[in-house]
Amino acid sequence: MLLERIALADLARGAAILGSGGGGDPHHARLMCELELGRGNAIELIDVDALSDDALVAPCGWIGAPTVSAEKLPNGCEPILGLRKLEEIKGAPVDAVMPIEVGGANCFAPLIAAAQLGLPVVDCDGMGRAFPESQMVIFNIRGVRACPSILTDANGALALIDSDDNLVQERLARAISVAMGGIAHMVEYPLTGRQAKDHAIRGSVSAALRIGAAIRTARRAGQDPFAALFRALRESGLYPYAGVMFDGKILDLERETKGGFSIGRVLIEGFRGEGNMELEFQNENLIARRDGKLCASVPDIITVMDSETADSITTERLKFGQRVKVIGASAPAVLRDGASLPVVGPAAFGLRDGYRPIEELNDWDDS
Numbered sequence: 001m002l003l004e005r006i007a008l009a010d011l012a013r014g015a016a017i018l019g020s021g022g023g024g025d026p027h028h029a030r031l032m033c034e035l036e037l038g039r040g041n042a043i044e045l046i047d048v049d050a051l052s053d054d055a056l057v058a059p060c061g062w063i064g065a066p067t068v069s070a071e072k073l074p075n076g077c078e079p080i081l082g083l084r085k086l087e088e089i090k091g092a093p094v095d096a097v098m099p100i101e102v103g104g105a106n107c108f109a110p111l112i113a114a115a116q117l118g119l120p121v122v123d124c125d126g127m128g129r130a131f132p133e134s135q136m137v138i139f140n141i142r143g144v145r146a147c148p149s150i151l152t153d154a155n156g157a158l159a160l161i162d163s164d165d166n167l168v169q170e171r172l173a174r175a176i177s178v179a180m181g182g183i184a185h186m187v188e189y190p191l192t193g194r195q196a197k198d199h200a201i202r203g204s205v206s207a208a209l210r211i212g213a214a215i216r217t218a219r220r221a222g223q224d225p226f227a228a229l230f231r232a233l234r235e236s237g238l239y240p241y242a243g244v245m246f247d248g249k250i251l252d253l254e255r256e257t258k259g260g261f262s263i264g265r266v267l268i269e270g271f272r273g274e275g276n277m278e279l280e281f282q283n284e285n286l287i288a289r290r291d292g293k294l295c296a297s298v299p300d301i302i303t304v305m306d307s308e309t310a311d312s313i314t315t316e317r318l319k320f321g322q323r324v325k326v327i328g329a330s331a332p333a334v335l336r337d338g339a340s341l342p343v344v345g346p347a348a349f350g351l352r353d354g355y356r357p358i359e360e361l362n363d364w365d366d367s
Helices: 005-018 027-038 078-090 109-117 166-179 193-199 204-220 225-235
Strands: 056-064 096-099 149-152 158-161 183-187 242-258 261-270 276-282 284-290 293-297 301-306 323-329
Touching: 005 027, 005 204, 005 301, 027 109, 056 078, 056 109, 056 166, 056 193, 078 109, 078 149, 078 158, 078 183, 096 109, 149 166, 158 166, 166 183, 204 225, 225 242, 225 323, 242 276, 242 284, 242 293, 284 301
Parallel strands: 056 096
Antiparallel strands: 056 183, 149 158, 149 183, 242 261, 242 323, 261 276, 276 284, 284 293, 301 323
16 A cells, blocks of 8 residues: 555544654654655555565654654654664665554654655554553563664764663663754664564554544544544554543643653643543653543543544643543553553553553443
8 A cells, every 4th residue: 555645644643643642743754754755755555464474674763752853853864874774783674664653753754764765664563552661562562672772863873772671772762862852763673574463563554544534534524523533443443442531621731851751741621610631641641530530541542632623632732721622542452451551551650540441431332
């Protein structure tokens, strides 16, 4: 499947929703992909089963605080530098690229490289959403080594990390990204085709495409874009439960860039005396409480959206007075099992609430 301009716009819309408020605003990354199409380069999306078992697959994306990425734009060469270094280390060409996370701008990082290098993009990722730390990926949970890991910046700097400890890799990469100005591109968890088939979250990129297309089609037809969104999420097979958790206006916002993350909270006042909802975020929205009562938490998806347009509002773009709907969706099942929750659940972020599935906390069904 070749991705054209309309598909890129759909992908940006869907990836922003799956980003759970993080992953970076995809607007600029989408424009960079459109520029490559204008140069005559193609972006091909392939199924993971099209890979040979011994293929070299390179997951990649951005690491750093989204608040920085909104002002410090990449130049487009960062992925190329990282992939070339990986080829040098491995002594073999990269056969395909994939997003380390499908959420936000990180969904587009491999697309830019694919267009420039003539490589296919694999229809899968490592998170099924976005998470703030690189060890919060299915490959780490399944015992795959993160290194060699290569970070590059817009000035051509390159840093190589080699560690057998994936948490150490995250800590080193985070510090390097801060030294590189708060944002860097990273190639990590190099996979064989067999590993990608065995462990990656399949179909997540095409799911984001369909989600974005559903909203676009509903808008054009004058239909409810939120109803279309929820149908698309459920029909994807990855996100079977979804719905609106709260509707209101942003009343208060705290946000700071600290340790390579955008950290804060947002308070939303309900309309017609319907109480308040508070969200806490670390790049991504982590937890939602309505009048102190738990409504959703990681790894389930919590996204703030414009009430009228159904455009996602990433955590770095939250502003006082915005009229919003807070929507929720269940995460892929693989992220909610006993092996994954210690790595991506509330306890991994130091939150006091134990994990409860979003469909148990909200009155939704899968119809």
